[in-house]
Amino acid sequence: MAPRFTVRYFVRAADAAEAKARALDIALEQTVEIPRDVVPKGYVEDEILGRLETLEQAPDGRPGFLATISYSEDDVGGDFLQFLNIVFGNSSIKPGLKVEDIGLSPGILSLCKGPRHGITGLRARAGIGDIPLLMSAIKPVGLSTAALARLAHDFALGGMHYVKDDHGLVDQRTAPFSERLKACVEAVGEANAKSGGRTSFVPNITGPADAILERAKEAEAAGAGAVMIAPALAGYDVARMLAADPDFSLPIVAHPAFSGANVVSPDCGFSHRAFYGVLHRLMGADAVVFPNFGGRFGFTREECRSIAEACAVEMGGPKAGVPAPGGGVNFARVPEMRAVYGKDVMYLVGGALLQEPNLIDGCRRLAEAVYA
Amino acid sequence: MAPRFTVRYFVRAADAAEAKARALDIALEQTVEIPRDVVPKGYVEDEILGRLETLEQAPDGRPGFLATISYSEDDVGGDFLQFLNIVFGNSSIKPGLKVEDIGLSPGILSLCKGPRHGITGLRARAGIGDIPLLMSAIKPVGLSTAALARLAHDFALGGMHYVKDDHGLVDQRTAPFSERLKACVEAVGEANAKSGGRTSFVPNITGPADAILERAKEAEAAGAGAVMIAPALAGYDVARMLAADPDFSLPIVAHPAFSGANVVSPDCGFSHRAFYGVLHRLMGADAVVFPNFGGRFGFTREECRSIAEACAVEMGGPKAGVPAPGGGVNFARVPEMRAVYGKDVMYLVGGALLQEPNLIDGCRRLAEAVYA
Incomplete structure (x- = not known):
């Protein structure tokens, strides 16, 4: 299994069940972008599919939850634009979602050397x-x-x-x-x-x-x-x-x-x-x-x-x-x-x-x- | 004077006076980006500065106004990214503003040939x-x-x-x-x-x-x-x-x-x-x-x-x-x-x-x- 990086999303939702459903949608949307029931077993489901790691009520009074989803470095393919696409490509088009933070992994740090100076x-x-x-x-x-x-x-x-x-x-x-x-x-x-x-x-x-x-x-x-x-x-x-x-x-x-x-x-x-x-x-x-x-x-x-x-x-x-x-x-x-x-x-x-x-x-x- | 293209903005505002002030801010922000009192007289003020052409209550019940601002083709410099920058570069960062429509001019149409097929x-x-x-x-x-x-x-x-x-x-x-x-x-x-x-x-x-x-x-x-x-x-x-x-x-x-x-x-x-x-x-x-x-x-x-x-x-x-x-x-x-x-x-x-x-x-x- 490749290392995984994480994205923490604010997910507007009335309750935990709705938040979980929306978070699982993000995991699907940002990676395989096909209905859950046809995600191929094995490598695609185990590695490529986004994985909901944690879900908690937003601590700051906002009407929703914070969902942390992990993604495989294999999905990035050494392409920074694809990294951004995984972080928020299609989900950017869904209202009530916001990228709160990004947790890096070795492969992302190797792709992105950061500021030269x-x-x-x-x-x-x-x-x-x-x-x-x-x-x-x-x-x-x-x-x-x-x-x-x-x-x-x-x-x-x-x-x-x-x-x-x-x-x-x-x-x-x-x-x-x-x-x-x-x-x-x-x-x-x-x-x-x-x-x-x-x-x-x-x-x-x-x-x-x-x-x-x-x-x-x-x-x-x-x-x-x-x-x-x-x-x-x-x-x-x-x-x-x-x-x-x-x-x-x-x-x-x-x-x-x-x-x-x-x-x-x-x-x-x-x-x-x-x-x-x-x-x-x-x-x-x-x-x-x-x-x-x-x-x-x-x-x-x-x-x-x-x-x-x-x-x-x-x-x-x-x-x-x-x-x-x-x-x-x-x-x-x-x-x-x-x-x-x-x-x-x-x-x-x-x-x-x-x-x-x-x-x-x-x-x-x-x-x-x-x-x- | 060079031909001018126009951008119509939705401007959130409580009344016409606030809308006018915000619209004049857009005209400044998107072009010269300096305080109004130091805009150089002559070419910069007459040609480059955005010009508020019309301002009317939003017809669809939204809480604000529609402002049409014209911009000189001279400001574009043949650069499509600069065209987008004039349309909404800095103003994209101000809440309560939305680009509703764009009115083209000959120079923009010459810069942007549109779809090939x-x-x-x-x-x-x-x-x-x-x-x-x-x-x-x-x-x-x-x-x-x-x-x-x-x-x-x-x-x-x-x-x-x-x-x-x-x-x-x-x-x-x-x-x-x-x-x-x-x-x-x-x-x-x-x-x-x-x-x-x-x-x-x-x-x-x-x-x-x-x-x-x-x-x-x-x-x-x-x-x-x-x-x-x-x-x-x-x-x-x-x-x-x-x-x-x-x-x-x-x-x-x-x-x-x-x-x-x-x-x-x-x-x-x-x-x-x-x-x-x-x-x-x-x-x-x-x-x-x-x-x-x-x-x-x-x-x-x-x-x-x-x-x-x-x-x-x-x-x-x-x-x-x-x-x-x-x-x-x-x-x-x-x-x-x-x-x-x-x-x-x-x-x-x-x-x-x-x-x-x-x-x-x-x-x-x-x-x-x-x-x-």
């Missing part, structure tokens, strides 16, 4: 010790390459460790990808030469399906210090592949664009920690961007804390990533963010700095607030 | 006229290549027009991709030789990000008649690329694995028609698999009908695709499916046929029921 590597690249990382974003779309490069320069001079493209910057004619990449790497390099800093430029990697891996490599060749990818758009295997690719070596920042439906409803998708924490770490994201509590998105403090914890918790192999809360982060929020995230965090601040009369001073004030 | 091409390949298509799936995972090929043979002999891999079949050691592909194409070919039929085998295309396009081409070279892809896992540009790739020519069947959170909650994601209808057609899916009403998933009859309508409606260029409802489809459901879908549909029946004492007879009975 992790928080330690991101700090080393930035030349800093055991303190929070700072990231900002050049924007908006529609500015010229020169204007965006100037912003990158100023963010770097202001002491931001990572300066990323806005996730809406692609290959628009106002600032085409290759031109912008080159100009921003150069601008950040100039700022570093002035300041003695080690800021990295982080381009947004997107494009046609056959060009994405290539653009990531172009970014490395051009001197970028990391790349940003939106896994929910580009595909869930892209970051994992790049993180393990011998011809690529940059850290990967994951962006949550288009992923929201996976977490915002209490009645479907994933828990925040399972999605932005566990899955993104398995995908090889060194940093994971997500909306901070109290900003213009609806994540709670506890949901954000759970993501940060999942970025750092011992997983039996993968390095710790860094949570990068953003979205409405401003100076006033820094004290409560310090309280929630501690030092293992990357502050992602964009709009609030662009509102400052002097961008470079604004960055310095942000650093003072974070490191106070 | 469409329902007409799928019928021509199957050698049938203006009647429903029949598809089944070989499964479960864990069977040997020989056993799966035997199923493919029998489905073909029974008269199914398309025989697809279960979406859980990847490259497991019990039936590795290349071996299974070859064996199933051969088995279906044998059945066709016996019956004079024109059944196509449809392998499931997944794998590492750098292998997916290659596997699709391997499938074509090996004699497959179409390929199946799960866009929510593999990435949303894969099908679109293949549908336009001059070195590829097969029809594409889209599978909904992992996409469920995008539609099942009334409070986030997309309307069924926008997601499985409009977007999948823009992605180039010739056939789109989705859960039929009344089966083991929760889609309503009206939601299913809306998907079917969106597959066929005039879009200003893209061919009509075919809705492929599946998931718990059995003989008893055929009459009501005929009433809902009419003739422009592909019946996807798997488990119910595998429960039949004689698979070939079961397929023939299904065809009789569908064509009665």
Whole structure:
């Protein structure tokens, strides 16, 4: 028998009998996807079929149960997308089910090496010790390459460790990808030469399906210090592949664009920690961007804390990533963010700095607030 | 000024003032993603910033409003993932917003050529006229290549027009991709030789990000008649690329694995028609698999009908695709499916046929029921 990994689901149900029936349906749906009475005896039934391991009332007052189901590594076939498909492929379409957590096994850990650099590597690249990382974003779309490069320069001079493209910057004619990449790497390099800093430029990697891996490599060749990818758009295997690719070596920042439906409803998708924490770490994201509590998105403090914890918790192999809360982060929020995230965090601040009369001073004030 | 495309959002709101504020937030969030007071004057504000075009009370009793926002083609930069990002990237993370519909523009239609074959091409390949298509799936995972090929043979002999891999079949050691592909194409070919039929085998295309396009081409070279892809896992540009790739020519069947959170909650994601209808057609899916009403998933009859309508409606260029409802489809459901879908549909029946004492007879009975 192959080792088994586990998925814990929240199952909305009125009572234990209904919960058990729904949980057994998940075990069937996620593996053999045929009626129970025609599941072939022997290997398919004994090994491939999902197995309900535990079922207990949800401890937090939600109207349902927690079901832990185990799945064979044999079912994964060395395919990360199939791993995700087993975790929640068809069952994602059934309301009242939510992936709460994932329990790994040796084969999954071997398939998913996790972040190549992790928080330690991101700090080393930035030349800093055991303190929070700072990231900002050049924007908006529609500015010229020169204007965006100037912003990158100023963010770097202001002491931001990572300066990323806005996730809406692609290959628009106002600032085409290759031109912008080159100009921003150069601008950040100039700022570093002035300041003695080690800021990295982080381009947004997107494009046609056959060009994405290539653009990531172009970014490395051009001197970028990391790349940003939106896994929910580009595909869930892209970051994992790049993180393990011998011809690529940059850290990967994951962006949550288009992923929201996976977490915002209490009645479907994933828990925040399972999605932005566990899955993104398995995908090889060194940093994971997500909306901070109290900003213009609806994540709670506890949901954000759970993501940060999942970025750092011992997983039996993968390095710790860094949570990068953003979205409405401003100076006033820094004290409560310090309280929630501690030092293992990357502050992602964009709009609030662009509102400052002097961008470079604004960055310095942000650093003072974070490191106070 | 570049042409603009539109997105209609459901916006949960207590009153018109709140709805307007939320709608203006969407226009900002999806384009410039900076505070309104620092949006640069001129091109960025006039062209790139989303524009609220109309706002009206939701006509269907839902607690909110419908906001139509227009976006410039300049913001898309020829990148389909960026198009999706504009439609719902960050706003997907805000509860109480739903994409109801998408209004296309010339540039989007030029970026997204739509299905290469469409329902007409799928019928021509199957050698049938203006009647429903029949598809089944070989499964479960864990069977040997020989056993799966035997199923493919029998489905073909029974008269199914398309025989697809279960979406859980990847490259497991019990039936590795290349071996299974070859064996199933051969088995279906044998059945066709016996019956004079024109059944196509449809392998499931997944794998590492750098292998997916290659596997699709391997499938074509090996004699497959179409390929199946799960866009929510593999990435949303894969099908679109293949549908336009001059070195590829097969029809594409889209599978909904992992996409469920995008539609099942009334409070986030997309309307069924926008997601499985409009977007999948823009992605180039010739056939789109989705859960039929009344089966083991929760889609309503009206939601299913809306998907079917969106597959066929005039879009200003893209061919009509075919809705492929599946998931718990059995003989008893055929009459009501005929009433809902009419003739422009592909019946996807798997488990119910595998429960039949004689698979070939079961397929023939299904065809009789569908064509009665």
